[in-house]
């Protein structure tokens with residue numbers, strides 16, 4: 001589909017409306033039956049900074065596996081500095097930078113991270129800086145109340161663990177009808193949310209990075225220079241096999257109770273005994 005038309009439609013059609021639902025159905029159909037004319041495209045001008053795995057909730061089916069594979073891992077200030085240095089050196093124009101987690105406000109140096117972003121914002125005011133928060137608990141809400149005005153906030157206002165999510169921990173390779181899929185094609189996340197940076201590198205998407213954190217393939221790119229559509233698709237060939245979001249392409253249903261398929265159960269058992277050690281960005 002012509003990229004300009006898709007971008008315009010994305011701006012116009014609001015989530016959770018009837019038009020949006022119809023558009024989603026059409027997308028599923030095009031994705032499955034007319035791949036030459038429609039495919040998800042890694043969005044190389046938007047990035048999720050996965051700054052911490054810390055969270056004050058443990059939602060079922062969390063797409064970072066925060067509850068089922070707990071960790072206390074954070075992107076360091078040195079890594080953030082390197083990311084902005086590389087972006088400047090390569091002339092990489094970010095249209096959108098999101099702070100995500102875990103719960104990003106629980107990063108131990110959240111104030112310093114905002115200072116980095118303030119410098120970036122001054123030099124690139126056209127780049128949206130967004131914080132994606134669960135809005136849960138006093139500490140988080142206090143931090144939200146003191147954010148500078150140039151940070152936009154997406155607050156899901158969660159109060160408990162049972163939200164309707166895709167069954168992230170049900171691997172497509174554990175479900176017969178998806179086993180032969182072309183996993184390099186990814187899913188909507190890489191196009192709508194963009195690529196991701198974690199302490200272990202740059203990925204085509206954040207949920208894929210979280211697959212790597214638990215399974216330990218260590219496929220994160222260690223430099224922004226390496227990032228390209230084909231590099232992201234090479235990661236998807238490994239990661240989308242295990243990521244429950246892939247089922248969205250076929251209209252996979254949302255669930256509230258935790259669902260975990262055999263590949264994930266085995267990986268989580270290994271993780272509990274000895275966590276994978278990945279190289280860092």
Ligand code: SF4
Pocket residue numbers: 055056057058059062063064065066067101102103134158
């Ligand atoms: S608030 Fe978000 S990151 Fe935290 S457990 Fe829930 S879904 Fe995962």
Ligand code: SF4
Pocket residue numbers: 186187188189190204205206207208209236239240243244245246247
């Ligand atoms: S299926 Fe998962 S790993 Fe693959 S692109 Fe989508 S969110 Fe990323």
